[in-house]
Amino acid sequence: xxxxxxxxxxxxxxxxxxxxxxxxxxxxxxxxxxxxxxxxxxxxxxxxxxxxxxxxxxxxxxxxxxxxxxxxxxxxxxxxxxxxxxxxxxxxxxxxxxxxxxxxxxxxxxxxxxxxxxxxxxxxxxxxxxxxxxxxxxxxxxxxxxxxxxxxxxxxxxxxxxxxxxxxxxxxxxxxxxxxxxxxxxxxxxxxxxxxxxxxxxxxxxxxxxxxxxxxxxxxxxxxxxxxxxxxxxxxxxxxxxxxxxxxxxxxxxxxxxxxxxxxxxxxxxxxxxxxxxxxxxxxxxxxxxxxxxxxxxxxxxxxxxxxxxxxxxxx
Amino acid sequence: xxxxxxxxxxxxxxxxxxxxxxxxxxxxxxxxxxxxxxxxxxxxxxxxxxxxxxxxxxxxxxxxxxxxxxxxxxxxxxxxxxxxxxxxxxxxxxxxxxxxxxxxxxxxxxxxxxxxxxxxxxxxxxxxxxxxxxxxxxxxxxxxxxxxxxxxxxxxxxxxxxxxxxxxxxxxxxxxxxxxxxxxxxxxxxxxxxxxxxxxxxxxxxxxxxxxxxxxxxxxxxxxxxxxxxxxxxxxxxxxxxxxxxxxxxxxxxxxxxxxxxxxxxxxxxxxxxxxxxxxxxxxxxxxxxxxxxxxxxxxxxxxxxxxxxxxxxxx
Numbered sequence: 001x002x003x004x005x006x007x008x009x010x011x012x013x014x015x016x017x018x019x020x021x022x023x024x025x026x027x028x029x030x031x032x033x034x035x036x037x038x039x040x041x042x043x044x045x046x047x048x049x050x051x052x053x054x055x056x057x058x059x060x061x062x063x064x065x066x067x068x069x070x071x072x073x074x075x076x077x078x079x080x081x082x083x084x085x086x087x088x089x090x091x092x093x094x095x096x097x098x099x100x101x102x103x104x105x106x107x108x109x110x111x112x113x114x115x116x117x118x119x120x121x122x123x124x125x126x127x128x129x130x131x132x133x134x135x136x137x138x139x140x141x142x143x144x145x146x147x148x149x150x151x152x153x154x155x156x157x158x159x160x161x162x163x164x165x166x167x168x169x170x171x172x173x174x175x176x177x178x179x180x181x182x183x184x185x186x187x188x189x190x191x192x193x194x195x196x197x198x199x200x201x202x203x204x205x206x207x208x209x210x211x212x213x214x215x216x217x218x219x220x221x222x223x224x225x226x227x228x229x230x231x232x233x234x235x236x237x238x239x240x241x242x243x244x245x246x247x248x249x250x251x252x253x254x255x256x257x258x259x260x261x262x263x264x265x266x267x268x269x270x271x272x273x274x275x276x277x278x279x280x281x282x283x284x285x286x287x288x289x290x291x292x293x294x295x296x297x298x299x300x301x302x303x304x305x306x307x308x309x310x311x312x313x314x315x316x
Numbered sequence: 317x318x319x320x321x322x323x324x325x326x327x328x329x330x331x332x333x334x335x336x337x338x339x340x341x342x343x344x345x346x347x348x349x350x351x352x353x354x355x356x357x358x359x360x361x362x363x364x365x366x367x368x369x370x371x372x373x374x375x376x377x378x379x380x381x382x383x384x385x386x387x388x389x390x391x392x393x394x395x396x397x398x399x400x401x402x403x404x405x406x407x408x409x410x411x412x413x414x415x416x417x418x419x420x421x422x423x424x425x426x427x428x429x430x431x432x433x434x435x436x437x438x439x440x441x442x443x444x445x446x447x448x449x450x451x452x453x454x455x456x457x458x459x460x461x462x463x464x465x466x467x468x469x470x471x472x473x474x475x476x477x478x479x480x481x482x483x484x485x486x487x488x489x490x491x492x493x494x495x496x497x498x499x500x501x502x503x504x505x506x507x508x509x510x511x512x513x514x515x516x517x518x519x520x521x522x523x524x525x526x527x528x529x530x531x532x533x534x535x536x537x538x539x540x541x542x543x544x545x546x547x548x549x550x551x552x553x554x555x556x557x558x559x560x561x562x563x564x565x566x567x568x569x570x571x572x573x574x575x576x577x578x579x580x581x582x583x584x585x586x587x588x589x590x591x592x593x594x595x596x597x598x599x600x601x602x603x604x605x606x607x608x609x610x611x612x613x614x615x616x617x618x619x620x621x622x623x624x625x626x627x628x629x630x631x632x
Contacts, residue, residue, distance in 0.1 A: 090501055185406055188544040209525040212542060221539035221616050226528060228504040260619035298625045300537050301617055303576035309614050 002249040005115045005142075006033040007047040007134050008124025008238070009104060010054060010072065011081035013278060017232050018089055022277040026058050028081060029124035029148065032235040035282040036242025036269045038065035039290060042249035045115040047071035047134060051080040051103040061283065070112040078103040091233050092207065111137040120254065121145040122245050123168070124238060128153050128161040135167055144254040146170045147199070148241055151177050166198035170259075172241055174205045187212065191219075201259065203244075205237055211263055215256045222263040225271035225297055232277045236270045239282065243269030268297050318565040321431045321458075322349040323363040323450050324440025324554070325420060326370060326388065327397035329594060333548050334405055338593040342374050344397060345440035345464065348551040351598040352558025352585045354381035355606060358565035361431040363387035363450060367396040367419040377599065386428040394419035407549050408523065427453040436570065437461040438561050439484070440554060444469050444477040451483055460570040462486045463515070464557055467493050482514035486575075488557055490521045503528060507535075517575065519560075521553055527579055531572045538579040541587035541613055548593045552586045555598065559585030584613050 013027030030048045037044050045068035084098035109130055117140040123131040125148050147168040153161045171194055182190040191202045191214035202214040210223040244266035251258040272281045329343030346364045353360050361384035400414035425446055433456040439447040441464050463484040469477045498506040507518040507530035518530040526539040560582035567574040588597045
């Protein structure tokens with residue numbers, strides 16, 4: 001079984017969407033990453049930090065799924081990271097109302113000895129210096145390291161961000177972030193510039209429009225599942241990354257063909273997350289539901305011309 | 317060979333994009349529709365109107381490709397329809413600077429006798445009353461009638477629009493138009509409401525994000541080709557529709573599987589249109605270039621899991 005190391009936040013979120021108010025609920029990138037990855041066959045560990053208020057019953061949600069929490073520190077004098085946000089009518093825009101960094105400000109990551117030689121790594125959104133500290137603790141080169149980041153670090157820790165970007169295999173970011181990082185509007189140009197910074201692969205997330213992969217031989221487009229109701233988009237990107245790395249853990253080598261399939265599995269899982277507040281839907285999700293929607297999802301992208309043209313015939 | 321009837325405008329456009337100014341150039345929905353459809357095997361006719369200023373050398377561009385112009389009227393006392401627009405930095409927003417309706421205000425469409433029993437029809441963006449008049453002149457039911465429209469008619473001729481929507485097989489519109497027509501933000505809900513209005517198929521165009529098809533058994537997502545440079549988006553939607561109907565004309569029956577393939581071919585052609593001002597790129601495009609990019613396009617959407625899951629295996 002492949003070892004996956006996931007780094008990110010374990011936190012409390014509170015969101016208001018057009019459909020209601022979530023109340024205080026478990027959140028954070030590591031929460032979505034780990035829950036999503038746990039649907040696949042692998043040995044997953046989390047590196048994160050929580051405060052005194054992050055109850056054992058929350059940690060049990062991960063333990064029950066076989067997730068190793070020996071890399072999760074508890075700082076007894078601090079509260080957990082807290083984020084409060086407000087989503088506008090169409091869910092494409094959100095405002096941050098409150099960010100309390102709390103325990104995260106004192107986070108000095110420690111990779112447990114059992115995870116110092118992971119096969120696959122996702123460095124979820126954290127200070128790029130912290131992401132680098134995690135890489136420094138590895139005693140062997142992982143097969144694939146995925147880095148997630150956000151515009152905040154581009155503004156506030158650009159040098160550190162550029163240094164960690166140069167050390168990873170795959171950078172995952174959204175359209176606006178790709179444009180901000182490179183100063184280029186065209187995503188094709190932006191992705192080329194990012195690949196010149198180091199990462200062999202770039203995945204640009206486009207929310208309800210899916211995601212684009214840029215690789216050595218070209219690009220690949222993974223759609224998002226059209227949904228009747230989007231309840232709460234929080235965590236969709238992290239769920240995508242968690243499902244992505246989870247599916248990838250079932251392959252011997254994380255090459256480009258495996259990566260394409262993993263994007264589809266990540267997008268499939270993300271389509272569940274947005275159907276309820278926070279991690280609720282992921283927590284009660286079954287393998288059967290995942291497989292059923294995966295079939296729908298694949299139908300969504302399948303057309304006869306694929307066979308015809310790739311077998312060497314043109315459409316003439 | 318299938319007969320295709322295309323209705324729409326033949327006009328002059330003038331656009332400013334971040335890359336320059338087009339000058340006065342040939343435009344109009346029927347121009348893009350016919351040029352795109354002409355790359356496929358079929359017999360295509362246009363129903364439209366031009367003024368005294370639309371030179372024979374422009375009409376020759378269509379005649380040379382075998383397009384029948386017996387349904388194109390020339391009003392000698394009027395100028396042709398003229399549109400002037402300005403695209404903002406990211407090309408997703410545009411302002412209309414000038415619209416001169418001119419000859420179009422006096423348009424009373426006449427379907428030539430040779431095209432009264434067409435196999436396939438695209439009613440490009442026109443007053444819905446005019447679109448209905450064209451349908452009234454058919455002496456047999458076409459295999460597929462596609463209707464394109466825009467928000468202007470939703471605001472200004474809603475009753476007539478609803479009547480013509482009820483008479484067609486496929487409605488093609490963009491995201492904002494689908495939302496405006498139905499008052500629903502979710503495209504899944506909007507498409508269901510539109511299908512209740514009459515059309516069996518709905519295609520929602522999403523520009524650089526591709527297009528979604530909603531049909532009896534579900535939906536299908538066609539991506540757009542990621543492009544390094546988008547020069548001028550004018551006509552992309554009409555090129556999509558023209559390539560769509562052109563490819564469809566090569567099938568016996570325009571069923572859902574043919575429609576999916578046709579969306580890919582339409583999106584492929586549209587990716588060329590945006591690479592230069594107006595119809596320039598379509599005019600000098602070769603079959604070879606189309607087929608080469610089609611192969612790239614198909615690679616963009618192809619992944620191994622499609623075979624595996626659709627053959628009945630699940631991914632675990």
